[in-house]
Amino acid sequence: MKPCIQFMSILIHCCIYGVLIVSSSFSAEKNRVYETNRAYKTGDWITYGVNRFVRHIDIGEPYVYFATTGGITRINMFNHRWDFPWTKSNGLASDDILLVAKDKNSGYLWAVSDVGVSYQEPANERWFNLYYDEMNLQRDRITSFGIGENYQVFFVTAENRWFASSNTAINFSEIDAHFDDRFIEWHGDLAPSSGTLPYFFMDGGYLFNEHRRYIDDLDFRHWQITDWLRDGCNNLWIATWGLGIGVGDLNTYRMEMIPYGLWSEAVDAIAEDEDIFWCGGVQSGNEAEGATGWDEKSGWASYYEPHLIYGFDNAEITSIAADERFVLFGTSAGLTVFDKHKNHWRTYTVANxxxxxxxxxxxxxxxxxxxxxxxxxxxxxxxxxxxxxLNFRTIQFPSLRLVNVYDLAVQENLLWLATEFGIYVYDKLLDSGGYYKGNEGPFDRPVYAVSVWQDEVWFGAEDGIYAIDSKTKQWLIPPAEKYVTKVGINRILASRSVVWVATNQGLLKYDRAGQRWIIFTQEDGLDDDRVYSLLLEGDYLYLGGPTGLTRFYWNAPYRID
Incomplete structure (x- = not known):
């Protein structure tokens, strides 16, 4: 067993600290961000990702900061309430954070990521970034970051190269490796030992192992403890690799885990039920699969993993609908129904x-x-x-053929379907329907998205965006009609003043009053240009993508997009 344990230890170490390899073509990388977009205020764009994998902790009152694979999370050390995380949406160079450090003298917050070094000015909360290749680090990586008492900050690389900069700017230059570092507060490899872990009692089926430095759960999984730090209130904050963060009371020796963020990264579907947002998606590679029930106000998250829940058969979630009692998950292997009152799950398939x-x-x-x-x-x-x-009834299409239906929308007694053969209209009362035929609109070709607003019906097809007035049977003309090819339209959401379109190349917005289209990308605040799902809640638009859930304050009164 020893070789296996040693291998796992090495593997965990590599995952936690990362190995940065910078190629010569890195300088040509597109979408490189150097600072926070000044057209937006702090909080206009917020992205919530997977924050369970934590590498490092630092404290700078009133917050405890955590370096995670989904940005920098921060929790108030006094009332244990979460504030929104810092991510690429706020101007960070990357969401994959290795180290985080708060300079108590200047108030600046520093971050070391997989692509560079970033700092945040305390007054305006803007981020500024410097990339590794711009510091001539080549294939080297940063292993330690230090805050000095002489108005300087430092970092040291794996090849023992030392760099120093002013503590209020990014102007790093290489210095002598034998620099006197007695008055530097180090983070990372050069940081002093955090000491031994005490034993903590835990609820929820968790078992704290202070000797092996991990937490066991009821499913016999070991969650490695990666860092720990004591605050001024006699609490010990711990970071784990996969279970998030916890706080232990050093008076009672009881520890509580505080879940935050999403369980799975990709968000193909969003639904809102009272104060709870339900998120899920089809994950890529070996990403953890599951659904998240997230309370935005408190930050508290509940996680649901199909392989641990009887009746939740598949985690490839494509759509979600919810009301006060039920949450319905559309998946690649059927429809899963969650009864919140009974805490009961069941999946229905073609067998039903x-x-x-x-x-x-x-x-x-x-x-x-x-x-x-x-x-x-x-x-x-x-x-x-x-x-x-459950007794499912299938709508019969002409010739009784099977039809791939990508999306649907309800308009009073009509059901509008986006299908592989075009637009299909079904009358619920008459139990009949037919395909749209005409010279205008997306006739006889795939339509991937549909949305209804009063009399209007909007469609997303291969070659563009179309809209029809269902009462007058007249198609809207440009600029409402827009020809866009190869952007990959995923969803459309029509509302009173704006029409939103989720694409693989950004978020499209049609301003009805101005009769113009606007596109939002990573330069504005998207964490990724690929947008999979949309949910409108008043002045805020929630967007699901491959890296999490983004909230956009689209109707800010102080801004004109």
Whole structure:
């Protein structure tokens, strides 16, 4: 067993501290951000990602700061309430943070990431970045960062190269490796030992192992403790690799885990139920799979992992719908229903007469649930959710052929479907429908997204964005109609003053009053240009993407986009 343990120790060490390799082509990388976008105020863009993997802790009142793979998180050390995290949306060069350090003298916050060094000015909270290749680090990496008492900051690399800069700017230059560092507060490899861990009692089925430095859960998983730091209130803050952060009371020796952020990174679907946001997606590679129920006000998160929950069969979540009692997850292997009152999960598939196991969209109206799948649309009465069995009914298309339905929207008695063969309109009362035929609009070609606002119906097709007035049967003309190719339209969300379009190359906004289209990208505040899902809540727009959930204060009265 010893070789295995040694290998795992090396693997964990590599994951925690990272190995930075900078190629000669790095300087040509696109979308490089050097500072916070001055067109926006702090908080206009906020991204919540996966913050469970924590490398480092520092304290600068009133916050405890954590360097995570999803940005810098911060919690008030006095009331244990979370403030929003710092990420690329706020101007950081990267979300993958290795070290974080607060300069108590200047108030500046410093961060070492996988791509460079960043600092934040305390007055305006703007970030400024310097990239590794611009410091001629080549294939070297930063292992330690220090705060000096002589108005300087320092970092040391794996090759023992020493650099120094003013503590209020990024102007690093190489210095003698034998520099006297007795008055430097080090973070990283040169930091003094944090001492031994005491034993803590824990609730929730957790078991604290101070000798092996990990926490066990009820599923026999070991969560490695990566760092710990004592604050001035006699609390010990701990960081883990995968379980997030915890705080232990050194008077009672009881520890509480404080979950924050998402369980899984990609957010293909968002739904809101009272104060809870439900997020999930189809993850890439070996990313952890599961759903997150997140309370934005408190920051508290609840996680649901399919392989640990009977009845939650698949974590490839494509859509979510929720009301006061039920949460419905459309997945690549059926429809999963979560009864919050009974804490009961069940997944329904073609064996239960679902049209197809590949679910693309789930929509609730006043009486029914509509499920768009790769084999058509299924209908289910809301009252059936409280019964013992569900009786799905499939909408019959012409010629009884199977139709891939990517999206759907309800407009009074009409159901608008975005299908592989174009637009299909279904009358719920007459139980009949047909394909749109005409010279205008996306006729006889794939349509991937649809949204309804009053009499208007908006569509996203391969070659652009279209809209029709369902009462007058007239198609809207440019600029509302927009030809955009190869952007990959994922969702459309029409509202009173704005139409939002989620694409693989940014967020599109149609300003009805100004009759103009605007595009938002990483230069504005998106954490990634790929936008998969949309949810509008008043003045805020929530966007799901491959790196988490972003909140955009789109209707800020002090800004004109």
């Amino acid at each position: 007469r679902l049209a197809n196991d590949q679910v693309h969209q789930v929509v609730m109206d006043h009486n029914d649930i509509w499920i768009a799948t790769a084999g058509g649309v299924s209908r289910l009465g809301l009252e059936a959710l409280t019964g013992d069995s």
